[in-house]
Amino acid sequence: MLKTCAKHLTNNYGTMRCLSMQPSHMNIFDRNAKRLQKERAALNTDVALYDYLKEEVGFRLSDRVFDIKREFKTAADIGCNRGYISKHILAECVEHLTLTDTSASMLEQAQGTPGLRMSKLVQDEEQLDFEENSMDLIISSLSLHWVNDLPGCFARIKRSLKPDGVFIASLFGGDTLYELRSSLQLAELERKGGIAPHVSPFTQIRDIGSLLNRAGFTMLTIDTDEIVIGYPSMFELMWDLKGMAENNAAFNRPAHLSRETLMAASAIYKELYSKPNEEGVPATFQIIYLVGWKPGPNQPQPLPRGTADVSLKDLGNIFEKGGKIKIDAES
Structure with a gap:
C-alpha cells in the first residue's frame, strides 16, 4: 500500500513538473523562416518597389509620435525592417534612436533623417534585451503580427520603458487580406475537398486592449484603419507580398499550392471581389494602431469616487x- 502511494505521488509530481515547464504561449510562426524571408527580400535588386504599404503606415505612425509634445532622449524602433519610421523621425523629437531587426540586411539598409543619432542592433522582437527603465519611447511598425508570444513581448517592452514612457505601434489586424484568404479556401475546398492555412493568422483588435492591460499599460488608445490597394490580379498581390517579406511563415503552412488551385482561386477572387466594369482586384489591409503608457507619477489620475x-x-x-x-x- 505504501509503495503504491509513493508511486502515485511520484507520478503526480512528474506530471505537475511537466505542466509547469509547458510554454505559456503557442508557437504559430517560424521565426527563422521569417528572418530568411526578410533577408531574401532585402537582397532583391528591386526591393524598394515593394515598400509602398510599409512606407505609408510608417509615415502615419511617425505622425502619431509628433502628436506627443515631448522630446524623447532615448527611443527604440523594434522590427524596423528597412527603416520605415526612422526616415520620418526628426532629431528635434528624438535624441537617440536604436533600430532592431532580425534581418541584418534590412537593418543595414535603414536610414535616418539628418542629425538623428542612431545605433543598430540585430535582435529578435521576442527576445528584447534593453535595460530596465532605459527607454522613453518604443515604436514598432508592421512587425509585431509575426511575434508568437505577444503578451511576453508587451511585458518586456513595458519593462524597458521608463516610468511615464510610451509605446506606439502598428500591426496588421484580423481582416487583413480576407479576400485572398477566402478565395484560396474556396478554391482548395472545391479542388481538394479540404483547406490549408495559406494566409497567416492576424491579431484581432478586440484582443489588443486586453493584452496591453495585462502587460500593465495605462491610458490606452487603440484604433484601426483600412488601406485598400488595387492589383491587376491575385498573382500580382501574392508576388508583392513576397517582395514585402509578408508571405506566410506559419509552422503549418503547406509546402506546395497546385497550379489548378491557384487558377481557381484567381477566378473566384475576381468574381467575388472585383467591381463591375473595373479591371483588377482589391486587397484590404487592416491596420491596428495602439498607444500605451507605462504608469508614472506625473500621469493624469482619475478623480476619487463619489x-x-x-x-x-x-x-x-x-x-x-x-x-x-x-x-x-x-x-
Whole structure:
C-alpha cells in the first residue's frame, strides 16, 4: 500500500513538473523562416518597389509620435525592417534612436533623417534585451503580427520603458487580406475537398486592449484603419507580398499550392471581389494602431469616487445648458 502511494505521488509530481515547464504561449510562426524571408527580400535588386504599404503606415505612425509634445532622449524602433519610421523621425523629437531587426540586411539598409543619432542592433522582437527603465519611447511598425508570444513581448517592452514612457505601434489586424484568404479556401475546398492555412493568422483588435492591460499599460488608445490597394490580379498581390517579406511563415503552412488551385482561386477572387466594369482586384489591409503608457507619477489620475456633481443620466440636460461638470461614472 505504501509503495503504491509513493508511486502515485511520484507520478503526480512528474506530471505537475511537466505542466509547469509547458510554454505559456503557442508557437504559430517560424521565426527563422521569417528572418530568411526578410533577408531574401532585402537582397532583391528591386526591393524598394515593394515598400509602398510599409512606407505609408510608417509615415502615419511617425505622425502619431509628433502628436506627443515631448522630446524623447532615448527611443527604440523594434522590427524596423528597412527603416520605415526612422526616415520620418526628426532629431528635434528624438535624441537617440536604436533600430532592431532580425534581418541584418534590412537593418543595414535603414536610414535616418539628418542629425538623428542612431545605433543598430540585430535582435529578435521576442527576445528584447534593453535595460530596465532605459527607454522613453518604443515604436514598432508592421512587425509585431509575426511575434508568437505577444503578451511576453508587451511585458518586456513595458519593462524597458521608463516610468511615464510610451509605446506606439502598428500591426496588421484580423481582416487583413480576407479576400485572398477566402478565395484560396474556396478554391482548395472545391479542388481538394479540404483547406490549408495559406494566409497567416492576424491579431484581432478586440484582443489588443486586453493584452496591453495585462502587460500593465495605462491610458490606452487603440484604433484601426483600412488601406485598400488595387492589383491587376491575385498573382500580382501574392508576388508583392513576397517582395514585402509578408508571405506566410506559419509552422503549418503547406509546402506546395497546385497550379489548378491557384487558377481557381484567381477566378473566384475576381468574381467575388472585383467591381463591375473595373479591371483588377482589391486587397484590404487592416491596420491596428495602439498607444500605451507605462504608469508614472506625473500621469493624469482619475478623480476619487463619489466626488461627482451630477449623475450620468443628467448629461443631456447639462450639455444643452453648456455647463461644466464633474462626472461620477458610478452614478
